[in-house]
Amino acid sequence: MTNNSEPTRPHPTSPPGQPAPAETATRAPGPAAPADGAQPPQGPPAPDDESRTGGASGNPNPAEGRPPATDTHPNPHPPTGLQAHLVVDRPGFRLDVTLTAAPGDVLALLGPNGAGKTTALRALAGLTPLTDGHLRLDGTALEHTAPEARPVGVVFQDYLLFPHLSALDNVAFGPRCRGASKAEARAAAAAWLERMGLTPHAAAKPRRLSGGQAQRVALARALATRPRLLLLDEPLAALDARTRLEVRAQLRRHLAEFEAVSVLVTHDPLDAMVLADRLVVVEHGRVVQEGTPADIARHPRTDYIAQLVGLNLYRGQAAGHTVRLDAGPAITTTEKLSGPVFVAFPPSAVTLFRDRPSGASARNLWRCEVAGLETHGDQIRADLTGELPLAADLTTVAAAELDLHPGAPVWATVKATQTHAYPA
Template sequence: MTRLEETSTGRQPAVARTAGLDARIVVERGSFRLDVTLTAAPGEVVALLGPNGAGKTTALRALAGLVPLAVDGRLLLDGSALDRTPPEARPVGVVFQDYLLFPHLTALDNVAFGPRCRGASKAEARAVAANWLERMGLADHAGARPRRLSGGQAQRVALARALATRPRLLLLDEPLAALDARTRLEVRAGLRRHLAEFEAVAVLVTHDPLDAMVLADRLVVVEHGRVVQEGTPSDVARRPRTDYIARLVGLNLYRGVAEGHTVRLDTGPVIISTEVLTGPAFVAFPPAAVTLFRERPSGASARNLWRCEVAGLETHGDRIRVDLTGELPLAADLTTVAAAELGLQPGITVWAAVKAAQTHAYPA
């Protein structure tokens, strides 16, 4: 939005300051081009999701100033252009995947490092650091060096160090990836609490859908350097638009052309749904919605039935994930008892059934 201001040299356009993040992250490296538009309001947590090589970490490094933007990129934070601002001068805090704590400094001095770099006296910086360690539940570990800290404690020290400078943009690069499963659960809950209290913009890079769903207000999915889908976690999980997202949220996903309750897939088969649509459409259903039979069922109520072949089996949580090929390639989740009773093994023929009410069709 622009407005006109009177100046000594006449009426000149001025840009109104806008709170939050407004960025077009354009980075070129050889044949790879990252071009991602990212906006966020203060208090919002945005998660960047995508497969390896999609450009997530490159985007984060560009926001931090560690990778230069191309000429057609932009980076505005609270209305101020940061494109040419050096990393150390940006109001940005970063939590790296391996935390990068200084091994020779105590937890207190690690957290005090940022304020000291911003001009605070040693006493002031240590007071700020002590306050943050207390907020993180680490007051008793202020004198410990990183090697004496657990993974969860080190993560909280790294977060405290990033927040101690009162950044207007907080960047988190796979902040829970280095933790074991049990510690991850506890630290994730704590991180969510701290992010909920953070008044500026936070951008999280992760490959873990649960981290993204729990921590973020909005998901931005990047593939091959481009945004392919964005929305709230529930919207993205319910209406995936690429195979990567469907796998991420655990759905079978297909694309076709809808006419009424019928979606004819691009690959040939038909899926019946309860939704009424016309035109290009996606249709999805969870693996748990699939029922398998060794013989073609005669009295099954499911309106979707396909002849398939077992391509593979693997343990998936407390269930068996069955990979099927044939009329409709799909994944099915069965209990171990059901899989044993069916005598499933690679190469055998089965019939896969899904009720129309368990599918979800939506415009492509």
């Protein structure tokens, strides 16, 4: 992932001689505590009268000696959750994305390296200033609020636990910065460790923790301050495949219990599909598609998304059951459409033959050539070029029987019933 981080400043509330977890955003003054690793706020954030009070629009009434009258709030129930338009300009790159989420939602930012996911996360945390746009959380404007005064908790990819502190004291650090006594902070930390199933490891230093345990300590540290926005930057990337499966299930449960907004940044489609309620796919600093995991998996709109969800994707013009591709032959579909459309089908829908099949029931038939072969799970994935570039999955036995190898000519067929067409 592209990391455009600014230089890290020494953190004023770190334990003597130790750096704090880099750039952790924290909670504004109020009933809840700051995010982990943050200094206690030195004063209230810059006032934003219009968003915090509704604005005083009346005039004093000298006759009655009353204070200035105020209009009734136009919205007696101010918006909750996240409303953000993030614009960040850098040389050769511009991030311009809009994000909204209600309390309890888990929003996943998904995209290739360099798409702008990390920049968006840092902008939400206050670590990268906005060039333009706005950022509101529970109706309060935060775009000019310092990172340490934001009601935000962050779990970084490498967790950034204090190496010299126990798991208990790592989690207690945030509440201590907020002003809690040592006993209060440790009691709160103990409760969070119990909730994470880590009580037996409370006294362990980070080097004694497994990757999954360290991830849960970092999550507990972020949640111990009761943030209104939880940011997770590739939270499972540092785990091996076996641990990742277990921790993903645990993280899903903890996020489901979190009452505020969660934003997850990842390039792993499985993490996004399993953990998030809604996906926002970012490419080149722009949102290219958003929706539920099921909707995006069924209706990809870019090649990147199609590859993520494992589909062959094409764009063309539909006339009835025939779609003439923008670059390539026609595809017959079961849907009857008109105008610009996408057509998608899985690699498993492709059947390969070395000779042109006779009497095949498939309506779609193309002459191709094997460009490459690779193991894909328990199957072989063939990358095909020719009349229609596509990917095909087949068993190792079938690949051997067909004597597939780079350069081998093949015929590819796909039944119309296995395609899916939808408006572009």
